[in-house]
Amino acid sequence: MSTPGACGASDGGSTGRSPTGEPSVVEESSVEESPTTVDARGARCPMPVIMVARAAASLPGGSLVTLIATDPAARHDVPAWARIRGHVVVDDSPAPSRPDEVRITVRLSEHG
Structure with a gap:
């Protein structure tokens, strides 16, 4: 999961959860289409990686998941x-016109 020291202390900010307590999944689609996007803007470490893991658990192998996050620890x-988990990071880049955001796209392994 996280590297030692990667997470800063929580400031009690947004958890990036929907009103039902589920991860904020912005968009879901099939493997052949656009990636599932997890919006973790404002969520503090370790929540972005937890949100990606929860979204990935409900998707088939080969799917793409894109995380949008503002916490720099997400990049690690x-x-x-x-x-x-055997997944592959296929993109790790700043969000267009938003240098404070990172977008990380992961292709999920076929084996979970």
């Missing part, structure tokens, strides 16, 4: 989680 935590 999500690739570490992906490596441990």
Whole structure:
């Protein structure tokens, strides 16, 4: 999951959850189409990687999941989680015209 020291102290900010307590999944689609997008803007470590893991659990292998996050720790935590789970990071870039945001896209492994 997370590398030691990657997470800062929580400031009690947004958790990136919907009113029902589920991760905020902005868009879902099939493997052949656009990635499922998880909006973790405002969520503090470790929530972005937890939100991606929860979204990934409901998707078939080969699916793409894109995380949008403002917590800089996500840039380290999500690739570490992906490596441990056998997934592949296919893109890790700043959001267009939003230097404070990162977009990380992961292709889920066929084996979970």
